[in-house]
Every structure is written in structure tokens, then in C-alpha cells.
Amino acid sequence: MTAAVLRALHHGLDLPLVLPGPWDAASAQVFADAGFPALATPSAGVAASLGYEDGATPPDEMFAAVRRIVRAVGIPVSADVEAGYGLSARELVGRLADAGAVGCNLEDADHATGTLRDAHQQADWLAEVRAEAGDALVINARIDTYLCGVPDRDETVRRGRLYAEAGADCVYPILAPPPLLADLASAIGLPVNAVVTPDGPAPRELGTLGAARVTFGPGLQQRAMAALTGMAERLREELGGG
Structure with a gap:
């Protein structure tokens, strides 16, 4: 599947575009078989499935x-590749292409320190990725202001506009208050990605509030593991406990 297919889904009439987050091939097949048009891997969910923090x-x-x-499904897959793992733009784009991903998340915070990267440096990095990928990659630029304790609407918009100018296809102001989504989308001028949280609005409501794209982070993987934990506990009970 091509990036053009995934890109077009961000502007369809049936918004929001809901992208389940598979953590392995089996979960990807489940979501594809359910009829979802595309998928977006969560780095935290994949990490948990592989035994990492x-x-x-x-x-x-x-x-x-x-x-x-990607190999398990016949629909577009976007990959969460965190902050790019220190790879050059050319190497990152090449590795995404080799994996078959037609989209990616790139975040503007340092995982180790929990601090925001300079917005202009991040925009320059995104521009390099866009130049290397051309139209072959849908870039979802994550804005970590609210995640990193900078709940500033104007700073979020400033970063979003810089990333839009750098060639991002959509922006992801993770954990921004849902009532702000429509305002952020209008001020930045790109489709906005919102994340489903346990106590927050459902996907359809997030769309009503202004999200063009809805993802789940590691939420679906965590729910699946909770269900598996319950199964394991019941099995132990059937076997007589310890």
C-alpha cells in the first residue's frame, strides 16, 4: 500500500480516521480483518510485546x-519510531521503506530527559526527512508540549506551524485537552491526531471535537494484556491455585 492511500484517508468524508495500534503480526491481522483501513503501531505497545520499557x-x-x-496485512501501516533513534534522515527513511511502513510518528521530546527539543531544530529534522522521503511517507509530527508539562496553546501552535512548513502531513499534540482540538487544527492548518485515553472521549467524539485522526497509543495492547491476565488467573483457579 502507498503513502498516497494513507494520506488521502486523513481527508476523507468519514472522519475521524481511526487507526488501531497493533503490537505484533497477530494483532495487526485482527484489526485488518475487522475492516480498519490502516494501522498505526505504538512504540510503547511494541516495546511491551518485546519485553522492553x-x-x-x-x-x-x-x-x-x-x-x-506490515507483512501480515494488506493495508497501510504507519510506524511510531519515537524520535528517530539518532539515525540520519536518509537512514531513517530507508529503514522505514525496508520495513514497508508508509507513515511514521516523529516526536519532539527526548525520552531520556523528558524535555522538549528546540522547535527549529525539530523542524529542520522533519524537513530533512521530508526531502529524503518525498511523497512516499506520511509524517505525523508529534508535539509533546502537554506531555512534557508545557500546557501552552500558543507554544503548541508555534511548533505545529513550524512542522507544517517543514512538510509534515499531520500533527499530534499528544494529551492536548480535547476541547482545544478544533482550534489547534485551524491555527496550525493541518489534520490533528488525538489519542484515546481511558477517561477521555471516545474516537467518534474526538472527531466531533476536531480530530481528523485517532490513535490509541499502547492502550489496546494494555487492554489485551489485562484480558490475558484475567484468563491466566481463572486458569490457575481451575487448577487449584498455587
Whole structure:
């Protein structure tokens, strides 16, 4: 599947575009069989499935996981590749292409320190990725202001506009208050990605509030693991406990 297909889905009439987050090939097949038009891998969900903490997955293992997910389905897959793992734009784009991903998340915070990267440096990085990829990659530029304790609407818009100028296809102001989504989309001028949280609005409501794209982070993987934990506990009870 091509990036053009994924890009067009961000502007369809049936918004929001809901992208489940598969963590392995089997979960990807489940979501594809359910009729979703595209998928977006969550780095935290993939990390958990591989036995790592969020942000600690070795790049080789992350790209290998994305490759297995892409191979398992016949729909577009966007990959969360965190802050790019320190790769050059050329190497990052090449590895995404090798894995078969036609989209990516790139965040503007440092996992290790929890601090925001300089917005102009991030915009320059995104521009390099766009130049290397051309139209072959849908870039979802994550804005971590609210995640990093900078709940500033104007700073979020400033970053979003810089990333739009750099060639991003959409922006992802993660954890921004849902009532602000329409304002952010209008001020930045790009489709906005919103994340479903346990106590927040459902996907359809997020669309009503202004999200063109809805993802789940590691939420679906966590719910699946909770269900598996319940199954394991019941099995132990049937076997007589310890």
C-alpha cells in the first residue's frame, strides 16, 4: 500500500480516521480483518510485546517488529519510531521503506530527559526527512508540549506551524485537552491526531471535537494484556491455585 492511500484517508468524508495500534503480526491481522483501513503501531505497545520499557527498544528490533506487522496485512501501516533513534534522515527513511511502513510518528521530546527539543531544530529534522522521503511517507509530527508539562496553546501552535512548513502531513499534540482540538487544527492548518485515553472521549467524539485522526497509543495492547491476565488467573483457579 502507498503513502498516497494513507494520506488521502486523513481527508476523507468519514472522519475521524481511526487507526488501531497493533503490537505484533497477530494483532495487526485482527484489526485488518475487522475492516480498519490502516494501522498505526505504538512504540510503547511494541516495546511491551518485546519485553522492553517504553523508549528502550533497540532500533533493529523495532524495525523488525514493524516489518512483521506490515507483512501480515494488506493495508497501510504507519510506524511510531519515537524520535528517530539518532539515525540520519536518509537512514531513517530507508529503514522505514525496508520495513514497508508508509507513515511514521516523529516526536519532539527526548525520552531520556523528558524535555522538549528546540522547535527549529525539530523542524529542520522533519524537513530533512521530508526531502529524503518525498511523497512516499506520511509524517505525523508529534508535539509533546502537554506531555512534557508545557500546557501552552500558543507554544503548541508555534511548533505545529513550524512542522507544517517543514512538510509534515499531520500533527499530534499528544494529551492536548480535547476541547482545544478544533482550534489547534485551524491555527496550525493541518489534520490533528488525538489519542484515546481511558477517561477521555471516545474516537467518534474526538472527531466531533476536531480530530481528523485517532490513535490509541499502547492502550489496546494494555487492554489485551489485562484480558490475558484475567484468563491466566481463572486458569490457575481451575487448577487449584498455587
